[in-house]
Amino acid sequence: MQDQLKIGETTLDSRLFVGTGKYSTDALIPKVLKKSGAQVITVALRRIDFDSQTDNVLNYIPKDVQLLPNTSGARNAEEAVRIARLARAAGCGNWIKIEVISDNKYLLPDGYETIKATEILAAEGFVVLPYISPDLMVAKKLVEAGAAAVMPLGAPIGTNRGLKTKELIRILINEIPLPVIVDAGIGKPSDACEAMEMGAAACLLNTAIASANDPLLMAEAFGNAVKAGRYAYLAGLGATADYAQASSPLTGFLHE
Numbered sequence: 202m203q204d205q206l207k208i209g210e211t212t213l214d215s216r217l218f219v220g221t222g223k224y225s226t227d228a229l230i231p232k233v234l235k236k237s238g239a240q241v242i243t244v245a246l247r248r249i250d251f252d253s254q255t256d257n258v259l260n261y262i263p264k265d266v267q268l269l270p271n272t273s274g275a276r277n278a279e280e281a282v283r284i285a286r287l288a289r290a291a292g293c294g295n296w297i298k299i300e301v302i303s304d305n306k307y308l309l310p311d312g313y314e315t316i317k318a319t320e321i322l323a324a325e326g327f328v329v330l331p332y333i334s335p336d337l338m339v340a341k342k343l344v345e346a347g348a349a350a351v352m353p354l355g356a357p358i359g360t361n362r363g364l365k366t367k368e369l370i371r372i373l374i375n376e377i378p379l380p381v382i383v384d385a386g387i388g389k390p391s392d393a394c395e396a397m398e399m400g401a402a403a404c405l406l407n408t409a410i411a412s413a414n415d416p417l418l419m420a421e422a423f424g425n426a427v428k429a430g431r432y433a434y435l436a437g438l439g440a441t442a443d444y445a446q447a448s449s450p451l452t453g454f455l456h457e
Contacts, residue, residue, distance in 0.1 A: 323346060394427070
């Protein structure tokens, strides 16, 4: 079936975004992309060595995949804006994932600084995808600031704990007129499927694939899970009931 996601001027067939970190070797990256079907990949600018022709993660990312540089390491809006501008100047395109984190213990995003960075970069023509805690007021401010999507965390980044913020994400899905991309904390394909069943536009994950015993098989599993969850959402989930309801008539047995 034809079901595409549009962000900015880009139309995507896959609703799974993946990352580039924590793999035993960067050579796994193109294989993960192929197995998962993902068309968007995020990479921290600080991981890119533009002076090296061999030790450069960009060498492992196919040209037909949408690059989503992120501002990992930024502690405030000023640093995030500088990283975004450097990424575009270096030829990484105009998509940017805003990450502003000054909290080194829980690695939770700073909503206020994220809004400031988004407003500046959106005005400069960037396609801005901000990473946030699932806070409705922050998300609304990001809509006003010109974000192309919002990316709420499912659980603290890198924890593989699943959708611990499910009810807050559901509120964003219901109230925000932008794609809601669940980012961070997703640990199992069933987590991604559940997010998509709720109506999330996409899921972004890294650790769950990179830390699996078989990353390539896990990548395929997540690709299928995201697709299954999306189809279930489009089909419309059946109503729940408090009591058992027979799926076939309980009368008319034999000669009754």
